[in-house]
Amino acid sequence: MVFETSWRLLGNRADVEECVQEALLDAFRMHSRQVVDNWGGLLRLLVTRRSIDCLRRRRHAKEISPEAYARHGDEPEQRAVERELAARLRAAVSRLPDQQASVFALQCFGEMSRSEVAGVLGITENAVGVALHKARTQLNTMLVEENDDSVAKPRDAESPATAKDSN
Amino acid sequence: MKNPTNDLQSSADHPAHPDVVERALDAVRSQPAPEGLGVDVLLKAADWSPADLIAGTARSRVLSVVFVVAPVGIAAALLLYFNWFSNSPTSRFPDYDGAGIAGLQPSGITSGITSSGLPAPTPSPAALMGVYRTHFQSIAAADAPVMVATGHQESLPVGAYLSYRRPGSKLHVWNWNQSTQSQVIDGVEFLPYDLVALTPDGKRLLWANGELLDLTTKATTQIDLGGAFHLAGSYHEHTQVAKVPRITRLEFTPDGKHLLISLNAIQLRESDHPLRDQDIFTEPRLQIVEFPSGKLVAHLPVGLAVSMSHNNRDFYVTKREPGSVIAVHALQDGKQTRVIQPAIRGFAYAVTDSPDGKYLAAADSESGLLVWNIESGNLHVRVPSLPQTARRLSFSPSGKYIASSNSVEITIIEVATGEILATLRQSAVEQVYWSSDDAQLTAVSGLHYYEGGPEQIYVHLNSVSTWDWRNDKRVKHLDTSHPQ
Numbered sequence: 284m285v286f287e288t289s290w291r292l293l294g295n296r297a298d299v300e301e302c303v304q305e306a307l308l309d310a311f312r313m314h315s316r317q318v319v320d321n322w323g324g325l326l327r328l329l330v331t332r333r334s335i336d337c338l339r340r341r342r343h344a345k346e347i348s349p350e351a352y353a354r355h356g357d358e359p360e361q362r363a364v365e366r367e368l369a370a371r372l373r374a375a376v377s378r379l380p381d382q383q384a385s386v387f388a389l390q391c392f393g394e395m396s397r398s399e400v401a402g403v404l405g406i407t408e409n410a411v412g413v414a415l416h417k418a419r420t421q422l423n424t425m426l427v428e429e430n431d432d433s434v435a436k437p438r439d440a441e442s443p444a445t446a447k448d449s450n
Numbered sequence: 451m452k453n454p455t456n457d458l459q460s461s462a463d464h465p466a467h468p469d470v471v472e473r474a475l476d477a478v479r480s481q482p483a484p485e486g487l488g489v490d491v492l493l494k495a496a497d498w499s500p501a502d503l504i505a506g507t508a509r510s511r512v513l514s515v516v517f518v519v520a521p522v523g524i525a526a527a528l529l530l531y532f533n534w535f536s537n538s539p540t541s542r543f544p545d546y547d548g549a550g551i552a553g554l555q556p557s558g559i560t561s562g563i564t565s566s567g568l569p570a571p572t573p574s575p576a577a578l579m580g581v582y583r584t585h586f587q588s589i590a591a592a593d594a595p596v597m598v599a600t601g602h603q604e605s606l607p608v609g610a611y612l613s614y615r616r617p618g619s620k621l622h623v624w625n626w627n628q629s630t631q632s633q634v635i636d637g638v639e640f641l642p643y644d645l646v647a648l649t650p651d652g653k654r655l656l657w658a659n660g661e662l663l664d665l666t667t668k669a670t671t672q673i674d675l676g677g678a679f680h681l682a683g684s685y686h687e688h689t690q691v692a693k694v695p696r697i698t699r700l701e702f703t704p705d706g707k708h709l710l711i712s713l714n715a716i717q718l719r720e721s722d723h724p725l726r727d728q729d730i731f732t733e734p735r736l737q738i739v740e741f742p743s744g745k746l747v748a749h750l751p752v753g754l755a756v757s758m759s760h761n762n763r764d765f766y767v768t769k770r771e772p773g774s775v776i777a778v779h780a781l782q783d784g785k786q787t788r789v790i791q792p793a794i795r796g797f798a799y800a801v802t803d804s805p806d807g808k809y810l811a812a813a814d815s816e817s818g819l820l821v822w823n824i825e826s827g828n829l830h831v832r833v834p835s836l837p838q839t840a841r842r843l844s845f846s847p848s849g850k851y852i853a854s855s856n857s858v859e860i861t862i863i864e865v866a867t868g869e870i871l872a873t874l875r876q877s878a879v880e881q882v883y884w885s886s887d888d889a890q891l892t893a894v895s896g897l898h899y900y901e902g903g904p905e906q907i908y909v910h911l912n913s914v915s916t917w918d919w920r921n922d923k924r925v926k927h928l929d930t931s932h933p934q
Contacts, residue, residue, distance in 0.1 A: 381857030
């Protein structure tokens with residue numbers, strides 16, 4: 284399930300291998316410092332964090348996964364839509380705040396229960412529910428707005444055209 | 451072939467999948483993971499008990515499985531990690547060895563940054579050092595009182611659940627060193643989303659709307675900070691005026707003589723849309739204001755992270771680009787005095803210097819935590835193994851330790867060696883304070899937002915904890931979570 288969680292977040296074999304390895308090593312090092320009650324939950328949490336960080340490191344280049352294309356010989360249009368939607372969801376998750384991203388990934392990709400997520404994150408179950416609700420709302424907005432050409436995007440605050448420096 | 455984007459747009463309201471997020475999740479789940487990596491076997495370690503791992507039996511099983519089953523590349527990588535990571539964290543990254551900080555050569559150091567030229571750091575006051583937002587404002591330091599605003603009428607014990615449904619009209623102060631019951635200050639209106647800052651001497655509380663409360667005399671005065679909100683709408687008595695937060699962060703310099711104000715500046719620009727005259731843009735900006743006069747000293751664009759220097763003369767700003775530099779600005783006029791190029795690979799989310807001015811630390815989203823010796827300009831230590839990028843960094847008063855906090859935990863690192871000494875499980879940490887003897891650390895957590903609805907619910911999941919970090923033990927705790 285740990286590998287599956289990372290695969291669902293990243294969709295790229297090489298990245299998944301790297302993140303799972305890193306997570307296993309994180310777990311090993313954490314074990315040397317503290318008692319771990321729930322190894323399965325801890326591993327899923329660690330791989331989720333690594334995977335989200337990996338998503339954020341990705342630039343705007345689109346990745347094409349050969350495995351994904353090779354498997355789907357029929358209904359190419361529908362599959363193309365699904366792949367694009369999956370890629371957009373992953374990109375949108377990487378833009379969520381840390382807590383929301385972790386909660387969403389653990390529950391929706393990692394298929395952990397609310398109590399399990401609360402346990403590994405050290406927060407209340409209510410906080411998990413709140414974070415998940417916020418995450419879904421934001422993701423919904425991001426996914427819908429990406430298809431809306433009429434939404435004006437704010438300019439970067441640092442661009443020379445807008446920055447004013449009293450110096 | 452149809453344009454997938456159009457197909458997505460047109461099917462967004464498909465009755466079988468009304469929720470685009472749910473559709474996206476279905477799309478992700480429909481892509482099964484590839485087979486045969488061999489990693490799955492390693493994952494069975496999740497079922498092994500800690501006793502097995504301690505005894506080494508599980509470890510030997512892991513290694514044997516790796517060599518027998520997994521691709522050679524994975525086994526080689528694991529071997530390298532186990533053999534190599536016990537050494538100095540900088541040894542794997544030769545491009546960091548000896549990497550200096552451009553512009554930070556000994557002869558070019560701005561006065562006040564050298565360890566010998568610093569004024570003596572202000573001793574940690576037996577007072578309050580910062581505030582977090584919400585209508586439960588909490589100010590904490592390990593040696594100092596905790597203050598929370600709430601609508602409760604009676605004195606409250608530490609650890610009490612606090613109702614969040616009504617705006618506060620009473621200020622509660624807990625002096626943990628003297629009593630577990632709060633002291634109540636009447637008549638202090640604390641509204642939801644009020645933003646306050648405490649003066650470093652702990653004697654006055656400043657609201658973003660400019661109201662200044664003397665905690666000893668209870669007298670209030672007013673400073674003009676330009677207003678806490680932008681107002682949008684007509685002032686006609688029948689028209690509701692909308693308020694947009696203008697000030698988003700309020701922070702005193704360590705000597706209390708200046709305020710660093712982060713704000714959303716509103717700009718109106720001509721719109722390209724045929725049905726709109728103008729579009730509204732918000733632009734984050736930074737102001738330096740003299741206190742208590744309210745005189746504007748400087749006004750500049752804000753960066754990704756802003757941090758006060760302990761020398762009371764400078765502040766650090768990191769930019770919003772990956773591989774960014776750290777700009778040093780002078781407090782007296784906001785002018786940039788130096789640019790530090792410390793080879794940050796990703797985004798620098800947090801930056802700070804040690805109280806004695808010896809070290810500069812930055813959290814790099816790509817490479818963990820980096821600490822430089824400011825005088826020599828050399829990289830002192832790198833800690834690559836933090837699970838998540840730090841959002842806040844805080845040196846202990848002695849400069850021996852640094853606390854790195856992110857959304858899920860606080861990591862304590864020994865500055866001399868880069869060794870991780872402790873990990874404290876406290877999430878959503880917004881502020882961290884050290885006790886004067888480095889022994890304890892107080893962390894303030896805040897998860898808060900407005901949920902709205904007919905009951906006007908403000909959700910606050912805030913807590914304050916003081917840790918005996920060496921023993922991974924919470925010694926004090928104040929929790930304002932919503933009761934289960």
